[in-house]
Amino acid sequence: MKIDHSLPLEYSTEQSRLRILGFWIFLGAEIMLFATLFASYFILRNGTGDGPSGAEIFEITPVLIETLLLLTSSFTIGLAVHAMRLGNKKAMMAFFGITLVLGLAFLGVEIYEFAHYVHVGAGLQTSAFTAILLTTLGTHGAHVTFGLFWGLFILIQVKKSGLTPETTNKSFIFSLYWHFLDVVWIFIFSFVYLKGMM
């Protein structure tokens, strides 16, 4: 395999450059996926039927905690990539690990939040509004969950075989995914929660 040493390790082979571009295109598709959910959310926002409205069930505290957790994890995965580019495997793994822990904490708060919604009578079947709220949040949450497993597998591979063109490429792509989930969360935070509580 040809290795080009003038580029960061994750770009070093032809195949890895293909993977990175391919993943960016996949993120383009993800934009549309979440845009469709947002469009549906905005349209069904007032479709509360007999159920509660957003303003009645949203709580600022867990949402703020979730936001801070995810923002910080996006920062630490950035640091992990930075450490990776410096060839510091130990620091990279540490930051990567912190990212996953923060992700797990985010998921924990989100599960609490869901339990709270169901508890106050805002389940999946309550109304179109609660359904689209839980689906939108759930889709993001499912992405995070998937990311946790994926990240864990990558971390194991980095530990096993070190920073190779292969593992750095996977880690870099994972960082793109994670940053993207943060971007999606920013939009959820702004246009689902804050707008709902405005």
Next chain:
Amino acid sequence: MKLKRALLLAIITIATVLTGCEPLAVLDPKGPQAEVQANDIVMSIWLMSGIVIVVFAMLAYMLFKYRASKQKKDYEPPHIEGNIWVEAICVGIPVLIVAFLSFVSVQSNYKVEATPPGYEDKEPLVVYASSSNWKWHFSYPEEDIETVNYLYIPTDRALEFKLYSFGPITSFWIPQLGGQKYAMADMVTTLHLAADHPGEFMGRNANFSGKGFAENTFDVTAMSPVEFDEWVEEVHKTADPITEDKFEELLEPGHLGKMTFTGTHLDFKPAPEGENSGHQHHHGSNDDEEENHDNHEENEDHENHEDHSDHSGH
């Protein structure tokens, strides 16, 4: 306008000759809205025929002139990149045609979405047309009459159909009076029509709604205002009043013949409009409240014993 009528006549004649019987329903309008649409259709058919002829002629010319069998054996076709002027014409003319059609289309949109010209002086006749699997219910709140699967209308007034459905999306369509519009369970749509002449027309649900869809039709009779008033009077004398139980029975899936009642189901089962709308976006919009004011008053008496979420029920 004269030209349009002449063209219309021409196409009708052609169609008549082709079928050997009656003219095509859509091109044989009996009301102002259908006429707007038929004029648009006929005009666009002619314009589009022009384009088709140009393309056919060019294709035929190229195929006859440049067939390999007509060329010398050693002829080598030239390399031609394209010509800015030729391509500008190929863009320019279609742009002009589309611009013209857009102009016509926008105008017609506003025409078919309003009371037709010439009918503004009189209050339109409001008819609530609701579909259930697989019937049509016509409620005349002003006349306090309800019919099933047939529609009587006067010729001197504009008609305002308030459409909704007790089930799947259906589409209310009387081809000779005008185009269709959807009837949906959670909101009321409005279709403006009018009939110029007395006559009998076919009406149907045009949107697929399940097993009984093919037979989901109704008969439309347009008559003079005097006859219409006589009919209303006669109904009040002879027909039974519609009751909630009876109406629930009518809603059962299946087909029914024509039926006539006094009173309307709107009294006990209001249409999904205004505050009865399942459609949240009607709330908080002041204009809408204004518009539906009359109906609110009508429904007010009955709102107390109605379960709010049940209005669009089945």
Next chain:
Amino acid sequence: MEFFERFAIPHPSPAIYASMVAIGLVTIAIIFGLTYFKKWGYLWREWLTTVDHKRLGIMYLISAILMLFRGGADAIMMRAQLAAPENKLLDAQHYNEIFTTHGVVMILFMAMPFIIGFMNFVVPLQIGARDVAFPRLNALSFWLFFAGAMLFNISFVIGGSPDAGWTSYFPLADNEFSQSVGTNYYMIAIQIAGLGTLMTGINFMTTILKMRAPGMTLMKMPMFTWSALIANVIIVFAFPVLTVALAMGTLDRLFGTHFFASTNGGMDMLWANLFWVWGHPEVYILILPAFGIYSEVISTFARRNLYGYKSMVASMVIISLLSFLVWVHHFFTMGQGALVNSIFSITTMAIAVPTGVKIFNWLFTLYKGKIEVTTPMLYSMLFIPLFTIGGVTGVMLGMSAADYQYHNTMFLVAHFHMVIIPGVVFAMLAALFYYWPKMFGFMLNEKLGKLGAWVIAIGTLLAFMPMFFSGLDGQARRMYTYSESSGFGIWNMISFVGALGLAIGFALIVYNIYYSFRYASRDIGSDPWDARTLEWATHTPVPEYNFATMPQIESVEPFWDDKKNGKKLFKDKIEKIHMPNNTGIPFIMGVLFFIWGFSFIFAMWIPLIIFTLAIFGCMAYQSFENDHGRYISVEEVEETENKLGGKR
């Protein structure tokens, strides 16, 4: 419903029982045949585990042709039922199921794999690549599509077919009005196939953007590759919308949510909206690659370069953007009022401009050419007039006020069949004849081919032109019967005759394949059409690595320049070639997805969870697998090249 009741067919008929028996017999025959001729190993090694874009392309084409006949059988039954008033051939339920499956099968399981099949086979060859960017993902795409298609197709023998139309509008498609599992099949099968298509889109975008031969800038790409690029861009941005819509539909049907219900704040219009946000771009996903095929065929057989290359590219880019801005024209009659209708009416008609540019460019490509009417060219020449009729009626439908009269009528049905059959089906048949020699090393019979083309063209006109009239006379679509007095009888009888014509035409193509397989010459060289683009510069049959050395590209028609102007295409010396290994994972995942989907459709939650975990297990396995492919040595390449007729 009781658990076992779900699997019963709600409306059994002798035809369905006969199909069950036939399916059983064919399955047994295939298993027996494979065992008897000891072909299991061959099938597994060479086809089921392949990652070769050419073989995947051929598998897509075979599936597409099978599905063409499945959807065609539905069509014939529909036309037969409507041929006479008050006909009793089919009952309402059966008719509803048939037009639903006809629509879904033809669009998603016939036209889509047809174009994706040709993309697979042609695009890497046209850009001088060894394979696509992600060969294993490509195999997974195919198996997901195939799993989805098969899942959808078993619906009529297990549990009943969907019956709410291919648009599956809610609330008709909701549990209340569609009680059988049919619509579950619709939601899940299309979801699985759609995921495969989305991966194809990402794969081909990456391939075309990154893997072109040296020197091939974007503006030197062949037109089919350009059209494939644009179509894949549309796939990438349109299919996620379908994914979400189907997921919401599934939630409504299986988990009791109220997205599209008319109670509890749901909104039935939202389904229509989301469906068409995907649905309209979908039409351009189908038509653009078809346009690409026509560009290749017309320029080859006019013996001239394509006229107006730049405006062709520009028009496709504009179409790709506009295709996302017109979806409301599918429901002008939903009551949005004059303003919204006006906006979408204008954007809709605007698409006619770039499309018109393409038609004129093809006509000008003929100008000063040396036209040779072969079968692919005959399809292209029949396409132009027929598609023009379909296209201009599209402009008429775009006028929203008039659309109130066309909507939901046979006029609309006539329009989209006059667009899709000449536009897409003719293109696919042209491509089938055009690329057949490259795929299989012999040519299809020209005489039979041209006869078939004429029969199909006349069949199309006979089948669909009458619908314009019956539509204007008030015949709604999807009616399973009509009365004598309506006067629709004569139009529908002519349509039926046309449909029979189409059936004969397609049968002729099958006979042609059989006939040519037996009698056609195998000595045709690698460039039987005297073509212009890169895919013809390699050997026939195409070696697995496509090109022994990378071609050097200097123009849009490098192969033509190589042949006529002496510009050498292949200058490098042969080096060892890196190729991906075959893998069974995509096939296994296809099988898992099939069972997963089946469990989902019948709400069998425990198998559903097990197979969900199995699918993720496969993905985890992939993540840990370290497979760097293999190398083909220089000697091996040279040996293959010599065997196939010398180094190029």
Next chain:
Amino acid sequence: MMKELFPRKQVMGFVFSLVLTAVALLVYFMDMSFAVGMTILLVTAFIQAGLQLILFMHAGESEDKNAIYISIYYGMIIAIFTILGSLLTMVWTYQIQ
């Protein structure tokens, strides 16, 4: 070593995103009109997205930056059209009628 591990770019990005989040929170804690609130949310959300894209995701660092930017912008444009078009068709048109 520590200095290397805490690059300015990343830290700046993080601080910015915290500041922007705080600004967006004003919408919750202060009383303001719908228009002002929406404007603040739109501006902060899109700036944050842009920060992530350029500072954290290194969108512009490789030879494929054009392809990357085009696919992201294309996706955003289509996304915005889809959202606005759907709202126009199913919500706004009933409010202005």
